[in-house]
Amino acid sequence: SYELTQPPSVSVSPGQTASITCSGDKLGDKYASWYQQKPGQSPVLVIYQDSKRPSGIPERFSGSNSGNTATLTISAAQSMDEADYYCQAWASTTGYVFGTGTTVTVL
């Protein structure tokens, strides 16, 4: 089955840049999406098709995908960006696959 691996945690200082990686076999050949989930809330789509932002998502969220790694970048991080982040892709043999999740701490 297809798997996506993320670092368990990432820390960033306010105003600095956070990068969250998502690793999977030939992930660059697929579309990657990213979701933000704050405590007690439902996930929110923040990036789709590797680098596109849904309406209402701040420009400080950006994404890229190449080789075996997709990356979500949060520029000028704010305290409101503290959350769990999950990558997601689709694999023909597995269907939807979610990454293991990364907790982002802004401090």
Added chain:
Amino acid sequence: QVQLQESGPGLVKPSETLSLTCAVSGFSIRTDYWWGWIRQPPGKGLEWIATVSHGGDTYYSMSLTSRVTTSIDTSRNQFSLNLTSVTAADTAVYYCARAGGNWKPYDSWGQGTLVTVSS
């Protein structure tokens, strides 16, 4: 604006069937979108369960395919999930969500409902 709302029992006994419904409002379920179920055990990550198309095509997680079914009811603008032979490992928050098309990402989610499997 689309809204999704899960409903169903919050407590299910081991070996019984978990049944949930997702009511969709503000959007016709007949349009060219797909509808999915995702769960999240307490303190853990997201797990995809199943997807149903507006036309009734269904796709299931390989790990759950022997126990899960999903269906769509266009007359009621809702879709449903059944998971049989549940165990404590099926305890989770269950979300329903909308995808923009075949295997597209989920762009709208319900608030989620906690289902506990316990005797």
